[in-house]
Amino acid sequence: MPKPLNIAQEVRPHFPAVTDDFIFGDNAGGSQILRESVDAISDYLLTSNVQMGGGYMHSVEAAKRVEKGKEAAAVLTNVEGGPSQIVIGSSTTQLASNLGHACALAGKTHGLFELNDEIIISAAEHEANVGPWVRLAKELNLTIKYWLPSPLPNSESPFAIGLNPADLEPLLSANTRLVAFTAVSNLLGHRTPVKDVVEIVKSKTGARAMTVVDCVAYAPHGHINMQEWGCDAVLFSFYKLFGPHLSCLALAPWSPLATKSHSLGHYFHPQAVSYKLAPGGAPYELQVGCYPILPYLLSLGDGEGGTASEKQLAIAFERIRVHERLLSERMLAYLLSKEAKVKGVQVVGPHSSEDRVPTISFVVVERASQHGNRVIYKKRMTSKDVVSKFDEGQKIGIKYGHFYSTKVMPCLPLDTSIIPDNLVFDKSNAWQPVAEDDGVVRISLVHYNTLEEVDEIIEHIRNVLSEL
Numbered sequence: 001m002p003k004p005l006n007i008a009q010e011v012r013p014h015f016p017a018v019t020d021d022f023i024f025g026d027n028a029g030g031s032q033i034l035r036e037s038v039d040a041i042s043d044y045l046l047t048s049n050v051q052m053g054g055g056y057m058h059s060v061e062a063a064k065r066v067e068k069g070k071e072a073a074a075v076l077t078n079v080e081g082g083p084s085q086i087v088i089g090s091s092t093t094q095l096a097s098n099l100g101h102a103c104a105l106a107g108k109t110h111g112l113f114e115l116n117d118e119i120i121i122s123a124a125e126h127e128a129n130v131g132p133w134v135r136l137a138k139e140l141n142l143t144i145k146y147w148l149p150s151p152l153p154n155s156e157s158p159f160a161i162g163l164n165p166a167d168l169e170p171l172l173s174a175n176t177r178l179v180a181f182t183a184v185s186n187l188l189g190h191r192t193p194v195k196d197v198v199e200i201v202k203s204k205t206g207a208r209a210m211t212v213v214d215c216v217a218y219a220p221h222g223h224i225n226m227q228e229w230g231c232d233a234v235l236f237s238f239y240k241l242f243g244p245h246l247s248c249l250a251l252a253p254w255s256p257l258a259t260k261s262h263s264l265g266h267y268f269h270p271q272a273v274s275y276k277l278a279p280g281g282a283p284y285e286l287q288v289g290c291y292p293i294l295p296y297l298l299s300l301g302d303g304e305g306g307t308a309s310e311k312q313l314a315i316a317f318e319r320i321r322v323h324e325r326l327l328s329e330r331m332l333a334y335l336l337s338k339e340a341k342v343k344g345v346q347v348v349g350p351h352s353s354e355d356r357v358p359t360i361s362f363v364v365v366e367r368a369s370q371h372g373n374r375v376i377y378k379k380r381m382t383s384k385d386v387v388s389k390f391d392e393g394q395k396i397g398i399k400y401g402h403f404y405s406t407k408v409m410p411c412l413p414l415d416t417s418i419i420p421d422n423l424v425f426d427k428s429n430a431w432q433p434v435a436e437d438d439g440v441v442r443i444s445l446v447h448y449n450t451l452e453e454v455d456e457i458i459e460h461i462r463n464v465l466s467e468l
């Protein structure tokens, strides 16, 4: 059992913005930044803010510092091939879009996709990992299939849904060429068993299908380990991992996504992955500011005898996980209590802290109708109204909505839910459900949050619900 995290001593001193005056509960939207990242950005701008590629000392220093951002990302993802497999861009949305576009340009000419190919997209995705593949399918006339989240085993509640690999299996075939799925849903908080999914995909498709894993909602809570997972690509955003507003795409060197995708860069520029998928490059100073995330996380992995970075990172994330489970358990104990249930609270996503990260969503509902065994609910209090009450106090920051995961909402037993009968689409007919704006109330915590903060949030919810 790893040593418990000491939040006051090991964590909070690194986050000057996190004080006792305000509770940051919207971390899945964006986390607070490390002091060391801010210092690195400022130091870069003050001492080496020149163009890279020159032989003079400031330019040499600038190049070295900027490269360190990629070096950190390579360790954070454990991508085979190191920094040369890292693409840095302004956001995950941008990078996924670049990747999809580069695949479409390569199209059938490079054997990247063939006529009868199918793309499977999980319906638990943020739209960032949907749109690029839908556009690609449209361009190349490919078929799209959706892997729906479904009620999790060991749970009675129809709101306790998540991605189950058993639901993916029947969708896979020798025609499957790409599977896009999330390591953690930003709305459900459910952890997908990534390694198992990749193994199933490979075994059912004769290792033909490529896997693109969205790790944006996973990155602050777990170690991204591409070499262990065996996936082709991962994406994550530094600004949700305690760094500046930049994102990373890591591509395994053996993946056709790396070797066959078309360059988006200038024709005379290097064709290496790092360049070809990031035309224009990222702001230098922000890329410099990504590096300190690594030593910070490694510092949390110290003291247990770990020396290799991967081992230290694994320990750091194990310690983070233990702390975060306590946060989830405290939050869930209230949200699943009889007291909350009577008011209509339904936790959306796993009810067990084991299967989730502390990104916890809920709705306040009442029964609307019953169709056989299936009960349909309607909002008893809108998510907007719940969050407005929080905003009145200006002490706790949380949000509501669909969080761009628009295909999750129809999978819940709500009166607004409509799932098409046939989840197989051709190029002219992608599934675009109406974005249900009221969505869920989402409280998303990370390791710098404390149990005392969870208690305050609970007290607030109690007050809000007392009106019912």
Ligand SMILES: Cc1ncc(COP(=O)(O)O)c(C=O)c1O
Pocket: 028, 029, 090, 091, 092, 093, 094, 126, 128, 129, 182, 184, 185, 186, 214, 215, 216, 217, 237, 247
């Ligand atoms: C799971 C998930 N994927 C992708 C994204 C998009 O990330 P970015 O804002 O960097 O485009 C988000 C953003 O909230 C997210 O939560």
